Amino acid sequence: MENRLESTGTSFLDEVQRRSGTPISACFQCHKCSTGCPIGPEMDVLSSQIMRLIHLGEEKEVLESQGIWMCASCEACSTRCPMGIDIAGVMDTLRMMAVERKVAPPDARAKHFAHSFLQSVRHHGRVYEMGMLVAYKFRSRDFFTDMDKGPKMLMKKKLAFLPIRSGAASEVKEVFKRVEEEKEQ
Ligand code: SF4
Numbered sequence: 001m002e003n004r005l006e007s008t009g010t011s012f013l014d015e016v017q018r019r020s021g022t023p024i025s026a027c028f029q030c031h032k033c034s035t036g037c038p039i040g041p042e043m044d045v046l047s048s049q050i051m052r053l054i055h056l057g058e059e060k061e062v063l064e065s066q067g068i069w070m071c072a073s074c075e076a077c078s079t080r081c082p083m084g085i086d087i088a089g090v091m092d093t094l095r096m097m098a099v100e101r102k103v104a105p106p107d108a109r110a111k112h113f114a115h116s117f118l119q120s121v122r123h124h125g126r127v128y129e130m131g132m133l134v135a136y137k138f139r140s141r142d143f144f145t146d147m148d149k150g151p152k153m154l155m156k157k158k159l160a161f162l163p164i165r166s167g168a169a170s171e172v173k174e175v176f177k178r179v180e181e182e183k184e185q
C-alpha cells in the first residue's frame, strides 16, 4: 500500500493542534506523560517524544510509529500533564491521520485489532470482548499469542461468553453511519 505523506499546506504541528483541539506547543518536555504511561515500556516512541517530534514537524516518523497504535487511550498521560495537554486525544488524532494518509502500522496486527474493536462497538454499542478477540484472531491469523490468558480471564469473569448490548446501541450505530456519510462527501 502506497502511503501519502506529502505536505498538506499547513505545518504538521498546526494541523495536529487544530484537529485534537489541544495546545501541543505548550509542552516543555517534563516527561510526566511518558513516565506514567502503562504501555510506555512496549512503545518504540514515548508520548513525550511524540510531542517533541510533532514540534519538529517529523510527520513521517510520528505517523509510522508503532507507539500511536499501542496507546490504550487510558488518559493517564492527559491527567498527569501539568500543561493540560490532552495527549490521549493527540494519539487519537494521529491514528486518524495515519489511516487517512494510508500509512500502514509497522505491525499489521494493530490494524486488525482496531478494525475488530470498532466492528464490535458498531454492532453492540460497546465492546463485546469475546467476539472481538475471535474476529481479531481470524483477521490477524495470530491464533496462539496470549492464548494462555483466555482461561484466566474467564475464571475472573473478565470475559463474558455472550454480548451485553448497550442501551445506546442504536445511537452508536447512527454515529458510525454519520462518519461513513461524511467520508463519502
Ligand atoms: S493514553 Fe496512551 S499514551 Fe497516554 S498514558 Fe494511556 S496508553 Fe500511554
Ligand code: SF4
Binding pocket: 026, 027, 028, 029, 030, 031, 032, 033, 034, 047, 048, 051, 080, 081, 082, 083, 084, 085, 087
Ligand atoms: S506531561 Fe505534558 S508537558 Fe510534560 S512532556 Fe508530556 S505533554 Fe509535555
